Amino acid sequence: MASERYNARVAEAHWQGKWEQAALFETPLKVDSSKPKYYVLEMFPYPSGRIHIGHVRNYTMGDVIARYKRAKGFQVLHPMGWDAFGMPAENAAMQNNTHPKGWTYENIDAMRRQLKLMGLSLDWKREFATCDATYYEHQQKLFLDFLNAGLAYRKESRVNWDPVDQTVLANEQVIDGCGWRSGAPVEQRDLVQWFFKISDFSEELLDAIGDLDRWPEKVRLMQKNWIGRSRGIEIPFELADDVSGFEAIDCYSTRPDTLHGASFIAISPDHPLSIALESENNILAEFNAQCRRTGTSEAVIEAGEKLGFNTGLSVKHPSEDRTLPVWIGNFVLMDYGTGAVFGCPAHDQRDLDFARKYGLDVRNAFHMPGEMGDVENEALVPPKTDKVIYQEHFAGVTEATSNDAIEETIAWFEQKGRGRSVTRYRLRDWGVSRQRYWGCPIPIIHCEDCGTVPVPETDLPVTLPDDVMLDTPGNPLDHHPTWRDVDCPKCGKPGRRETDTMDTFVDSSWYFLRFSQPDAEAPTDLEAANYWLPVDQYIGGIEHAILHLLYSRFYTRAMKITGHCDLKEPFAGLFTQGMVVHETYRDADGSWLSPIEVSVTESESGRKAHRIDNGAEVTIGGIEKMSKSKRNTVDPEDILETFGADTARWFVLSDSPPDRDVIWTEAGVEGSHRFVQRLWRLVNDVAARKAGDAAATAPNEGIAFVVLRQTHQTLARVDEMISELRFNSAVAQLHTLTNTLEQAQRKLNTDDMAGGAALRTSIMMLIQMFTPMMPHLAEECWKAMGENQMVSATAWPEADPELVREESISIPVQINGKKRGDLTIAVDEPKDAIEARVLELDFVQAALSGKAPKRVIVVPKRIVNVVV
């Protein structure tokens, strides 16, 4: 039968309508715990206005899992929402003279329409945006609960300040020390801001990483390093000089075993002593100011030049009769430890560089056994598990590992009452205040008499005012008197609203809980939350490996304490997908060209690119992350229009493993599209052939049997691969099976009833197997096979173990580790029998030339190696 080409556009719209009509993907709001549940969630998008290819990849993966689990009999929750607060809306508002709210909701409408074109099996009934007052009012309630529970507090904190725009700048808005918009030199300012006490959970958040066994090892490691537990000691170094108000400098050290090598003290420019000295020493004050001008990020500080300033003061060594000079170092962070360290140049490269630069002593605390040489320009830093020889050690340690010596030193100081053992964490409290308009208002009123007063719960939500001036420098909420100026709820005197809004990471730290019952009158419905959570499979970009995921883990704990859920961890399974990247193209004048302006040809002489409009040769550049500036983006809607959603879905699942970057190529998409058409032809050809009753004519030999067997084997593998999110391998399996079925369709006579039945059965299973990946095509094929029910509503087929199992297999025979031939064996043939048969083989006999083999290794079902 001459079948027509598959028309994706018509079919996709049709089936999307059918699914919606049947409410196939809506999950009842009433909890029904009779079925096993499965919660699959992709990180919700920021509504930038258009979906990009990364979204297509992310949501396709989640959709494959959602559809697969549904077919496997799970009650699936697969919701979608919008991470809708944030800076881009304010930037767009200023650039295009729009309102952040209107801009955001228009973007949401546009992106929802685009996402719907993809045919995702989402429960749109649960959709919400974080900028909906019906969402953020609950976030405000949570804030107040956290405040009550002592989990939120205020303190001073340093920010990047743009003096012209009168605004706080994100690190990425600081370019070469100047504001990105104003170009003015950025200042560091201390503002009183709101914080969440995530540091209270450092130990627990760290320890619980061990239970996250369905998280990528990489992410677990990043979180461990981020929390950064270190064991050390705090030792007071008594000042040898008189400074009023200061008797000693507390130094934190993880390496007290090197104390004998200490030759100076370095304090942070923000250390209280350092600040105290500023008033009497202008040069010192200028040095500190200089240090504060460099960025706040760790990378900048650590990679930058190490600068020091000699205060002229000195301290007494805590266990030896000598003094150490006190320096201010730009590399000492006030936020970490005590803001003061002792420098041991011999055993720390940074301290050594510092000492050489400023002419400070270099003294060994230990040396390696048998090597007495002095340290020159390379610090001696052996692994802490290696034994080293300590010199003149106060605690009597001589030869020991550093680990042991550290413990003994800490014990010695504690016993003498001259220091205390501490476990420190790198994790700092989470600053949530943002001096911006487009965010969730912090529900607090400041009163001169009563201090910070929570907005009464009955007054929630504190809604964002719409009528704000976005073009005036500073936070628009500060310039809105009727919103800002309110009476104190406690004493009734005039007060002021908190005009800071919350970090957008707060919005995304609990949205996954809200999805369990998006209409709940409280932040969560306990029954629904405890039933659906944790998220069984969470999927998103690696860029969220630390902050979003850690904040969500903190939030879950804080919400448990405040009675909003009963949950240990929010995400049981996590998958971090790679990016979609594309080749770049440059015109003769060096300007970037979009892929749609370029045609690429390939031949034996290599790849060449030309401009489509005038034929001029174009330089092919590197394969890079899609970005507007390099113009190497591909618009998903174009692809959906041209090829259809199934082609796009199939392509992003093919070839590259999902956690690695995938290269978008036009040829690859066309290849996927060809496969769609091939499947369609094959299904129609099989549908048109005569077939016997499948049960009555089940073959046990011949092509039909091979086809059935391979189908069941493929099913077993695809099942496993989808479960393990190895979509590229599942795709390869389906390709192989399709090749086999096509050949069988050609080879089998049209009146072969048994063969026809086997082919039919196989095709039906094949359709079900690719349904999660290409659901529209699958529906169309299912219908072509004469089925009335939708394939999306069918149960996943089960592989017949008898058909999956092979009776005989071919295994390689090696001589001295090199393959020299094969041997066909029964799948359960005993070892001795295999060995005996191998030794009979001609090429084995020849290699042995009459001698007995030295060794014969038989690995059942795998390999035989004869060592001669």
Add this chain to the structure above:
RNA sequence: GCCCCCUUGGCGAAAUUGGUAUACGCAGCAGACUUAAAAUCUGUAGGUCGAAUAGACCGUGCCGGUUCAAGUCCGGCAGGGGGCACCA
């Protein structure tokens, strides 16, 4: 600076986690069909030597090690990439 990851044909990759390296796809080449093109189908394909679809040797970034056996494990090196607290 610190921490982490990656490296397999022309390209994306696979390899049951120590057991036949290159499955599957893309691009290529040769052929069939066609007046022609498109579409479709068939064949071919790591490298070197070789007439060979005979056979041999080499081969998973580089150097070395462990093992009967290494893409996989260990040590060292090189190249590429990512993260480092107000982008989301």
